[in-house]
Amino acid sequence: MRRVILIGVMLILTPFLVGNSSPALRVMLDFFATPNHVPLFVAAEQGFFMDEGIETDILIPANPSDPLKLAAARTVEVALTPQINFIIARSAGLPLISIGTLIQTPLGGLLSLKEYGVEKLADLRGLRIGYSLAPLEPVLWQTMLASVGVTSDDFQLVNVGFNTVLSLLSHNVDAIGAFRNFEVPQVALLGHEPVFFPQEDYGVPDTCEIILVTNPQLIKERPETLRAFIAGLARGITFTKQHPHDALEIFLHANPELDDALNRQAYEITLPFYADEAGNDRAEEWEKMQAYLFKNGVIKDVCPLDQLYTDQFLTDS
Amino acid sequence: MARLIKSYIATALFLLLLLSLWEVGVHLFHVPFYILPAPSRILLVFFTSLPLLFSHGAVTLLEIGLGMFLGVSGGITLALIIFYSPFLESALYPFIITSQMIPVFAIAPLLVIWFGYGLWSKATVAALIVFFPIVVNTVDGLRSVNSETIDLLHSLRAKERQIFWYVRLPASLPSIFSGLKLGVTLSVVGATIGEWIGARKGLGFLMIQSNAMLRIDLVFASILTLSLVGLLLFATVRIIELRLLQWRRPRRKPKTSGGNH
Numbered sequence: 001m002r003r004v005i006l007i008g009v010m011l012i013l014t015p016f017l018v019g020n021s022s023p024a025l026r027v028m029l030d031f032f033a034t035p036n037h038v039p040l041f042v043a044a045e046q047g048f049f050m051d052e053g054i055e056t057d058i059l060i061p062a063n064p065s066d067p068l069k070l071a072a073a074r075t076v077e078v079a080l081t082p083q084i085n086f087i088i089a090r091s092a093g094l095p096l097i098s099i100g101t102l103i104q105t106p107l108g109g110l111l112s113l114k115e116y117g118v119e120k121l122a123d124l125r126g127l128r129i130g131y132s133l134a135p136l137e138p139v140l141w142q143t144m145l146a147s148v149g150v151t152s153d154d155f156q157l158v159n160v161g162f163n164t165v166l167s168l169l170s171h172n173v174d175a176i177g178a179f180r181n182f183e184v185p186q187v188a189l190l191g192h193e194p195v196f197f198p199q200e201d202y203g204v205p206d207t208c209e210i211i212l213v214t215n216p217q218l219i220k221e222r223p224e225t226l227r228a229f230i231a232g233l234a235r236g237i238t239f240t241k242q243h244p245h246d247a248l249e250i251f252l253h254a255n256p257e258l259d260d261a262l263n264r265q266a267y268e269i270t271l272p273f274y275a276d277e278a279g280n281d282r283a284e285e286w287e288k289m290q291a292y293l294f295k296n297g298v299i300k301d302v303c304p305l306d307q308l309y310t311d312q313f314l315t316d317s
Numbered sequence: 318m319a320r321l322i323k324s325y326i327a328t329a330l331f332l333l334l335l336l337s338l339w340e341v342g343v344h345l346f347h348v349p350f351y352i353l354p355a356p357s358r359i360l361l362v363f364f365t366s367l368p369l370l371f372s373h374g375a376v377t378l379l380e381i382g383l384g385m386f387l388g389v390s391g392g393i394t395l396a397l398i399i400f401y402s403p404f405l406e407s408a409l410y411p412f413i414i415t416s417q418m419i420p421v422f423a424i425a426p427l428l429v430i431w432f433g434y435g436l437w438s439k440a441t442v443a444a445l446i447v448f449f450p451i452v453v454n455t456v457d458g459l460r461s462v463n464s465e466t467i468d469l470l471h472s473l474r475a476k477e478r479q480i481f482w483y484v485r486l487p488a489s490l491p492s493i494f495s496g497l498k499l500g501v502t503l504s505v506v507g508a509t510i511g512e513w514i515g516a517r518k519g520l521g522f523l524m525i526q527s528n529a530m531l532r533i534d535l536v537f538a539s540i541l542t543l544s545l546v547g548l549l550l551f552a553t554v555r556i557i558e559l560r561l562l563q564w565r566r567p568r569r570k571p572k573t574s575g576g577n578h
Contacts, residue, residue, distance in 0.1 A: 065528050069351050092531040094351055133529045158434050159522065161515030163426045170430050 024055040025229055026076040028067040032060055033258065034182070035267035036103055036210055037080070038251040039274055043236025045250050051235075052228035072096050074215050077222075078229060083208040084136065087290055090308060091299035097216045098309035100230045101275040102237075103209040104282075106200050110141060111178035113168065114193035118175065121197045122148040130160035130173035137177050139296040140204055147203035181269040186262055205288040209273070211309075219310065230313040237274050244271055354534040363538040369523070370542045376518040378546060380436060380508040381501075384443025388500060391444065392451025393493070399452070400459045417449050421507065425514045439511030439519070446507040447500040454496030458489025487564075494558040501554050505547040520546075 029037055040058065043049055049056045059076060061067050067079035068086065072094040080102060081089075090096055110129065112118035118127075124145060131137035142152050160167040164176040165183055169192065178184065184194045200206055212230070219226060240247040248267050252259045286305055293299045336356045342348070343355040350358060363370065395413065399406045425442050432438035462485055470480050512521025520539045527535035 063528070065531060068531065069533075073349050073352050089531050092351070094349075094531060134526050135530075159515050159517050160434060161426070161429065161513065163429065163515065166426070166430055167434075167515070172430060172433060 024057040025049075025078065025225055026057045026059055027078045027229075028059045028061055028070060028076040028080065030061070030067055030080040030082065030210060031064065033058075033255045035248075035251070035258075035263055035270050036107075036181070038247050038267060038270070039102065039236035039240045040080075040233060041236075041251045041254045042239050042247045043232045045254055046236070046239065048235040048239075049229065049232040052232045054225055054228045054232070056229070056232075068094060068096065068213070071213055072215060074218070077214060077218060077225070079213050080210050081213055083211050083286075083289065084293065086211060086213050087293055087303075087308070088136070088299055090303050091293075091301055095215055095217070096213045097219065097307065098211045098213050099219070099226055099313050100212040100233065101208050101210070102212060102233070103270070103273050104275040105209065105273045106198070106204070106207045107179045107181055107209040107270075107273065108140070108177060109180060109196055109198040109201075110144060110175050111168065111183055111187070111197075112175040112195045113187065114195050116171070116174050118195050120148070121145065121202060122150055124175055125150045125154045127174035128156045128158050128172075130158050130164055130167050130176040132160065132162050132164060132177065134159065135298055139293075139298055140199055141177065143204050143296075144197065144199060144202035181266045181273075182262075185265040185269065189262055189265070205292045206285050207289050208275075208282075208285075216307075219312075223312075227313050237276075240274060241271070351531055351533050354537055358534050359537040359541065362534040363541055366535060366538055370520070370538060373518055373520050373523045373539070374542050374546060376516075377505075377508050377512065377520045377543070380439040380511065380519065381443060381504045381546070381550065383436060383440035384504050384507055385447060385501060387440055387444035388447025388504065389451055389497065392448035392496070392500075393455055395448070396452045396455035396459065399456055413449065413452060416445070421446055421510055425510050429511070429514045434515045434517070438514075439508050439516065442511035442514075443504045443507030446503045450499035450503070451493070451496040454492045454499075455489060458492025459485055461492060462488045490562060491558075494554065494562070497554050497558075498551060501550045502547055505543055505550070509543065 027040070029040075033041070044056055044058060061070075067076070067081055068089040070076045071079035072089070078099075079096075083098070086096065086098060110121070110124070112124065116127075118124060121144065129141055131141065138157050141157070145152070145155060158167075158173050160173060160176065164178065165186060167173050168176045169187065169190065176183070178196070180196055180198060184196050187194045212233075214226065244267075248264070251267075252263075283305055286308055290299070290302055290305075290308070294302050340356050343353060354362075395409070399409060421442060424445075425438075428441050428445075429438045432441055466484060467480065470484065475483075508519070509521035509524075512519040513525055516522040520543050524536050524539045527533070527539065
């Protein structure tokens with residue numbers, strides 16, 4: 001009964017949630033605010049978007065799949081997302097296209113601890129690896145281990161939900177999928193010696209950790225707004241690289257609850273990975289990643305590259 | 318019986334009305350499938366994914382079964398302790414009630430760390446939710462016995478053990494079954510929460526994974542399966558209840574109209 005009422009309420013609310021547009025450009029983060037987003041906050045706080053003639057509203061998702069859904073439904077104009085998740089959403093049929101890049105390298109990989117006797121990746125043979133989401137993560141970790149000659153029969157995959165670090169530290173698993181700029185300094189701060197294996201060093205194609213996506217309809221309707229957003233973000237990135245210390249203070253001023261040792265360390269690690277310019281033009285990388293996901297059964301069909309991303313907003317630099 | 322069938326017809330008609338509104342609404346307002354899929358699409362996915370839903374549902378059902386066993390046996394034991402020992406009642410009852418103020422969501426991640434990622438952590442989460450209505454209803458049931466009856470039995474020199482088996486337990490059964498019906502419904506929620514925190518199989522796991530893959534229709538198909546499992550379990554408890562309580566004079570059975578829960 002309660003389910004029926006719930007569905008009724010959702011049905012009534014849905015038309016209001018979908019498809020109205022306000023003058024401010026609504027930008028939804030891929031996750032909570034983290035140091036990954038410093039250039040975006042810098043651009044907003046320093047008035048770079050204002051200089052370009054647009055107002056922005058930075059939103060935090062309630063659920064990791066929200067940014068893609070809401071951008072497709074045009075409840076937000078721009079969403080931040082990992083490139084891989086975007087390719088998956090695209091293959092699921094969501095009307096989306098990538099218009100730029102915030103972090104141009106992968107940040108993921110496998111994290112273990114020295115105290116578990118792991119020094120090289122092949123040491124994970126016969127051990128347990130924790131992951132959060134199937135089928136993507138198992139595919140990535142299988143690729144990595146296969147590159148050092150460990151087949152999927154030789155290790156065990158355990159779903160540990162989103163509590164990855166706790167499951168690693170309590171030794172419920174021997175390694176977890178992790179980010180080099182977050183979980184690695186996190187376990188180090190807790191007094192453990194992290195051993196991290198970057199995914200791109202072990203056979204996983206190169207990818208962008210955070211890209212910017214929008215509904216293709218918006219490119220037709222408001223190209224100047226999008227161009228202004230990408231230009232403002234590019235200035236944010238440039239400012240961050242030139243004044244890393246000031247940029248961090250601006251970010252922490254906007255997000256005071258994040259001012260701790262972990263986030264400061266995470267920022268230091270992230271600094272070299274912000275995109276060179278906020279546009280993106282890396283056809284080969286897109287092609288390889290999409291082919292890789294298709295080959296491993298993560299996506300069911302491939303999409304022409306010009307429907308995946310556009311470089312029309314690329315700034316001249 | 319005729320009244321029973323009539324009430325089912327009413328339920329079915331209302332359900333049909335809601336589903337039609339939903340279906341029409343989705344098409345009329347062009348609601349995208351990744352925000353709210355139409356019922357026709359959900360049913361289609363439900364039937365084409367039956368083997369998948371079945372294999373995940375079996376795991377969830379096993380967790381629910383184990384959780385129910387732990388929750389019910391623990392709950393009844395606690396209720397007996399509380400009933401027979403006023404000292405332990407004042408010691409335990411506040412904690413039992415406080416335990417329900419803690420959101421299971423908050424402690425589920427820890428339970429998973431303590432009990433591992435297998436069957437036991439989910440069964441524990443389910444048991445933690447299930448035991449409360451069992452305890453409360455069993456205690457109420459045990460207390461429901463008319464004190465004059467007990468006085469009479471005492472004057473006949475009945476032993477407390479005899480009073481328990483011949484009077485108290487039968488008298489508290491209806492109340493215990495009320496607790497069981499609540500508990501069995503909640504156990505579905507408990508097992509699902511346990512699976513959200515970390516699992517390799519199960520309908521809760523399937524929901525999380527499908528949501529991440531933006532297969533929202535499969536999320537709804539999992540919800541549908543979960544509801545069916547819940548209804549099935551509820552009906553099972555109801556059938557056992559009717560069988561077991563046949564000795565009660567049928568016309569005094571509290572007969573609320575129909576089974577539309």
